[in-house]
Amino acid sequence: MADLETPRATADPFAPLQRDPSGAERIQRRSRTAWQDVRYRLTTNKLAMTGFWLLILLVLMAFFAPLVWPFDHYTNDLQLNNQPPDSTHWFGTDDLGRDLFARTWKGAQISLFVGVAAALIDLVIGIVYGGIMGYYGGKVDEVMNRFAEILYSIPYLLVVILLLVFMEPSLTTIIVAMSITGWINMAWIVRGQMMQLKNQEFALASKALGASSMRIIFRHLVPNAMGPILVTLTLSVPSAIFTEAFLSFLGLGVQSPVASWGTMINDGVQSMSIYPWRLFFPALFLSLTIFAFNVFGDGLRDAFDPKLKK
Amino acid sequence: MSEAFVEIQGLRKYFNVGKNRVLKAVNDISFTIAKGETLGLVGESGCGKSTAGRTITRLYEPTSGRVSLSGVDVTKLSKSQLKAYRRRMQMIFQDPYASLNPRMTILDIIGEALDIHGLAPSRAHRKRRVEELLELVGLNAEHASRYPHEFSGGQRQRIGITRALAVEPEFIVCDEPISALDVSIQAQIINLLIDLQKRMGFTYLFIAHDLSMVKYMSDRVAVMYLGKIVELARSEDLYDRPHHPYTKALLSAIPVPDPDLEERKERIVLSGDLPSPVNPPSGCPFRTRCPIATGRCAEEEPAFREVRPGQWASCHYA
Ligand SMILES: Nc1ncnc2c1ncn2[C@@H]1O[C@H](COP(=O)(O)OP(=O)(O)O)[C@@H](O)[C@H]1O
Ligand SMILES: [Mg+2]
Numbered sequence: 001m002a003d004l005e006t007p008r009a010t011a012d013p014f015a016p017l018q019r020d021p022s023g024a025e026r027i028q029r030r031s032r033t034a035w036q037d038v039r040y041r042l043t044t045n046k047l048a049m050t051g052f053w054l055l056i057l058l059v060l061m062a063f064f065a066p067l068v069w070p071f072d073h074y075t076n077d078l079q080l081n082n083q084p085p086d087s088t089h090w091f092g093t094d095d096l097g098r099d100l101f102a103r104t105w106k107g108a109q110i111s112l113f114v115g116v117a118a119a120l121i122d123l124v125i126g127i128v129y130g131g132i133m134g135y136y137g138g139k140v141d142e143v144m145n146r147f148a149e150i151l152y153s154i155p156y157l158l159v160v161i162l163l164l165v166f167m168e169p170s171l172t173t174i175i176v177a178m179s180i181t182g183w184i185n186m187a188w189i190v191r192g193q194m195m196q197l198k199n200q201e202f203a204l205a206s207k208a209l210g211a212s213s214m215r216i217i218f219r220h221l222v223p224n225a226m227g228p229i230l231v232t233l234t235l236s237v238p239s240a241i242f243t244e245a246f247l248s249f250l251g252l253g254v255q256s257p258v259a260s261w262g263t264m265i266n267d268g269v270q271s272m273s274i275y276p277w278r279l280f281f282p283a284l285f286l287s288l289t290i291f292a293f294n295v296f297g298d299g300l301r302d303a304f305d306p307k308l309k310k
Numbered sequence: 311m312s313e314a315f316v317e318i319q320g321l322r323k324y325f326n327v328g329k330n331r332v333l334k335a336v337n338d339i340s341f342t343i344a345k346g347e348t349l350g351l352v353g354e355s356g357c358g359k360s361t362a363g364r365t366i367t368r369l370y371e372p373t374s375g376r377v378s379l380s381g382v383d384v385t386k387l388s389k390s391q392l393k394a395y396r397r398r399m400q401m402i403f404q405d406p407y408a409s410l411n412p413r414m415t416i417l418d419i420i421g422e423a424l425d426i427h428g429l430a431p432s433r434a435h436r437k438r439r440v441e442e443l444l445e446l447v448g449l450n451a452e453h454a455s456r457y458p459h460e461f462s463g464g465q466r467q468r469i470g471i472t473r474a475l476a477v478e479p480e481f482i483v484c485d486e487p488i489s490a491l492d493v494s495i496q497a498q499i500i501n502l503l504i505d506l507q508k509r510m511g512f513t514y515l516f517i518a519h520d521l522s523m524v525k526y527m528s529d530r531v532a533v534m535y536l537g538k539i540v541e542l543a544r545s546e547d548l549y550d551r552p553h554h555p556y557t558k559a560l561l562s563a564i565p566v567p568d569p570d571l572e573e574r575k576e577r578i579v580l581s582g583d584l585p586s587p588v589n590p591p592s593g594c595p596f597r598t599r600c601p602i603a604t605g606r607c608a609e610e611e612p613a614f615r616e617v618r619p620g621q622w623a624s625c626h627y628a
Contacts, residue, residue, distance in 0.1 A: 033459050034412065201409035204369050205473060209423045210396035219422075223413040 038227070041303040048299020054292040058285070062108035071099035073106040074257040082275050092277040094267060103259035104281050110260045111241045111289060114175060118240035119233050121179040126186025127229065131217040133187065134194025141191070152184045156243075160252055174244050174253045182236065189232045193225035200224075227304035234297035238290040245286055261286045314342035315513050316366075316481055321375035323358075323365045333588050335361040337537035338375070340614075343481075348507070348514040350528030350545070352521055352560065356584050358537040359517045360404070363483040366515065367401050368392065379481060397427055400474035404486040406466035410458035416444070416469055417454040423476035443472045447502060464495035471502065475510075483515045488523065500527060522564045525549055533557045536595040537587055539614065541628075543621035553617045553628035555600050594625070602627055 042048055066073065071089070077097035085092040091100035133144040160177040167173040197203060198221060206216050222229075247253035248262025256263060261282040268279030323336040335358040343349045351359055364370045366377050368384055377384045384395055403409035410419055420440045421430070430436035441451035447468045458466055467487060474482055484503065488496040500523060506512060518524045524531055524545075531548045533541040533556060541554040552558045559578040566572050580599045585591055591598050597607035606626055614624040 033457065201403040201405055202411040204364065205401065205403060205409055205470070206411075206422065207369055208367055208396060208399075208401045209473070209477060210393040210426045211422065215426075220411050224411065 034227075038303045042299055045299040045302065047295050048303070051292040051294070051296035051299065054288065055296060058108060058289055058292065059112060062105050062112055065105040066102055066109070069099075069102050069105070071102045073098060073102040073259045075099075082271075082278075084275075085277055091281045092275070094264075094278055095271070095275075098257075100264075100278065100281055103264060104261075104285055106259040107261040107264055107282060108285060108289070110171065110254065110258070111244060111286070114171065114178075114244040115237040115241040115293075117175050118178045118182055118243075119237045121175070122183040122186045122236055123229070123233055125179070125183035126232075127190050127222055129183065130187035130190025131194055131222060134191035135198055135213060135217045135221065137195065137198075145191070148184050148187060151181055154181065156181050160247060164252060169252050169255060171254050171258075174247055177247075178240055178243055182240065185236065186229070186232050189228050190222070190225060193228055194221055197221045197224055231297055231301040231304060234293060234300055238293035238297075241286070241293070242290055313344065315345040315347075315380055316343040316515070317376075317378045318342070318366060319376045319378075321362070321365060321377060322373040323361050323370055324373045327588065331588055334537050334590065335587055336365055337587075337590075339532075339534070339537075339539050340375075341532055341539065341542060343513055343515060345480075345513055346507070346511050347530070348516050348528045350521075350524035350531040351515060351517045351534060352519065352524050352531060353534035354560075354584060355519055356587075357534050358587070359519070359534055360485050362534070363401065363485045363515060363517055367399050367483055369401070393426075397477040398479055399481040399483070400477060400479040402467075402470055402474050402482060402484045402487045405490050406463050406470055407458075407490070409470050410466055412458055415455055415457055416440075419458070419469065420444070420454075420473050420476050423473055427477055429477070439476075440472075443476055444469075446475065447472050447506075462495075463491050464498060467491060467495075467499055468502065471499075471506075475506070479512070481513045481515070483517070485517045486519060487516075489519060496523070503527070520564065521549075521560050533560065536585060536590055538595055538624070540596060540625070541621075541623040543618075543623075547618070547621050551618070551621070553621065553623040554596075554625045555602055555627075556596050557623075596625075 075098065077093070079097065080089075080093055081095050081097040083089050083093040083097075089099050089101065091104055093099055094103070129144065129148070133141045133148075156177065159180050160173075163173055163177050163180075167176070194217070198216075203216055203220050206220055211219075244253060244260065245262035245265065248260045249266045251266070253262055254260045264282035265279060265286070268275075268282060272279045319340050321336055321339050322334070325333040325335055327333045337358075339362060341349065351362065353359055361370065365372045368377070368387075372385050375385070379395065379398060382395070384392070384399075387395055410416075414422075417437060417440050420443060421436050424430040424436050424439060430439055437454065440454055444451050444454060449465060449468050449472070453461075458469070461469065471487075487503070488499050491499060503514070503516075504527065507514060514527075516524060516527050521531070528545050530542065530544050532539045533548075533554065535556050541548065541552065541557045543553075548557060549561065552561055555578075559580050562576060562578045566575060578601065582599050585595070585598055591608070593609050593611050594600070594603070594607040597603040600607065604626075610626070612624045612626045612628075614622055617623045617628050
């Protein structure tokens with residue numbers, strides 16, 4: 001109470017304070033950038049971080065396990081076929097006596113390679129195509145979008161089968177097949193972003209300076225659409241991995257003796273009631289990888305757009 | 311008044327919104343601005359001011375009409391010719407948070423202007439020029455390597471101004487450059503703009519949503535309503551003798567510093583909302599909210615006529 005009464009002692013209780021213009025615009029603190037916010041939200045999301053660490057673990061294992069493991073993935077040992085898991089062959093062996101632990105991690109290499117390669121091809125084509133379509137709009141957009149829709153409506157199994165007329169079943173064939181239609185989703189995401197961003201003032205300012213459309217798209221708009229692009233990229237990896245496994249399972253993909261989770265599962269299914277471990281391990285790691293990418297991707301999406309979260 | 315430096319004639323910008331629906335954001339506006347003059351453009355939010363500014367600087371392609379800059383029709387220029395003209399006309403934007411690319415440093419944001427027009431022969435030259443420009447608008451040259459989020463609204467607006475200055479323009483459209491700023495900062499930005507104009511002889515189209523700041527800034531003022539200009543006059547004339555009922559309503563909303571006067575002042579409160587520019591009212595666009603509208607206003611669109619020398623208004627009863 002005493003504090004409140006002190007001002008009355010002065011002649012004018014409401015003397016104006018001296019205004020200090022130098023302080024008016026001082027930067028009080030360094031504000032957090034959008035990226036720092038994203039990192040914070042991502043690192044506090046337990047499920048997404050579980051996915052993240054699981055992915056790190058899977059990648060490390062895929063690269064280093066085959067290097068240190070005493071068995072390789074292709075040597076047959078017919079004396080030791082269909083061994084159940086034990087302390088020498090942790091995941092057992094298959095019908096040709098090949099070590100399943102080595103094959104599983106070799107398969108992980110292939111899966112991760114296919115997933116990342118397909119996703120990167122989608123990324124490049126999707127950004128260029130979607131960027132141009134969304135930025136120009138109007139007739140250009142109409143034509144380009146119609147073409148994408150037509151391509152999208154072709155079942156990709158048909159694309160694969162047609163492609164197999166010209167190409168041998170192989171990893172390359174799989175990646176090409178996936179890329180023919182895979183980029184469309186990314187292109188649509190980028191298109192939506194371009195449409196939102198192109199009338200933002202920073203893009204208009206660049207246009208007012210005389211920047212070319214390409215400069216505006218690739219220097220200004222795409223970097224600002226990186227959030228949704230990254231999310232789409234992350235979520236397109238598991239679908240590519242699954243597609244590879246599926247095509248290999250059907251015999252349209254990589255061929256023996258190369259180990260792929262898809263071919264291993266195919267082998268395993270045929271004898272799953274007698275030698276269940278031959279199905280179990282590749283199926284487990286395929287599921288784990290897809291799960292890890294999906295939860296990480298979902299976490300990334302929530303981190304970029306917290307409003308979407310219920 | 312000296313001859314027109316900027317001349318806008320019958321400018322229209324329509325947006326297609328959905329099936330066969332056209333939004334007439336700018337609907338036949340005409341005016342001129344003399345070299346070194348400031349023309350204020352006022353009107354409430356959504357009346358088409360930004361669209362007008364962006365169409366004049368050809369950020370949007372006009373639906374029809376001409377915009378000439380010292381006699382050359384900018385709307386007819388080819389891509390490469392336009393690029394050269396972009397150096398002569400620039401824009402300062404409303405939202406200092408949206409007008410700077412958050413992913414670029416200040417050096418690159420301003421440096422881009424130099425890059426596009428090849429104004430910096432070397433990296434070192436570019437940096438020096440950017441620092442020079444920053445100091446010109448009262449910013450610390452050492453801040454060039456920082457990102458926009460590290461600055462306050464007022465500082466960002468200065469950066470936006472610097473970017474426009476970098477190409478040494480003659481005509482600058484200022485699209486509500488202060489309305490997103492703190493009141494204490496607004497005057498600083500206004501004074502900076504006036505100071506720059508004095509030193510460099512800029513011609514301004516100064517857009518605002520209320521009349522108070524415009525009066526201080528502008529030589530003449532155009533009042534816009536629903537995509538049209540309803541009154542155009544020298545600042546003093548507009549304030550002393552507004553002719554259009556919409557101008558009167560806008561003026562009555564400005565508080566006067568004298569409490570007695572403020573008490574006695576007649577305040578015209580506009581009823582209703584701004585009609586949709588997709589289907590504007592027949593006849594006079596303002597008639598749905600006009601206190602003096604009659605049957606004639608619904609039938610006949612008032613001509614934009616000179617009600618007094620140098621003062622134009624479009625009202626049957628002005
Ligand atoms: N790109 C656009 N597409 C469709 N409608 C638009 C677009 N830009 C502005 N408009 C519409 O045009 C009208 C005028 O908008 P604007 O020029 O931003 O007004 P102001 O700057 O006076 O607030 C509004 O009704 C707005 O919704
Ligand atoms: Mg506006």
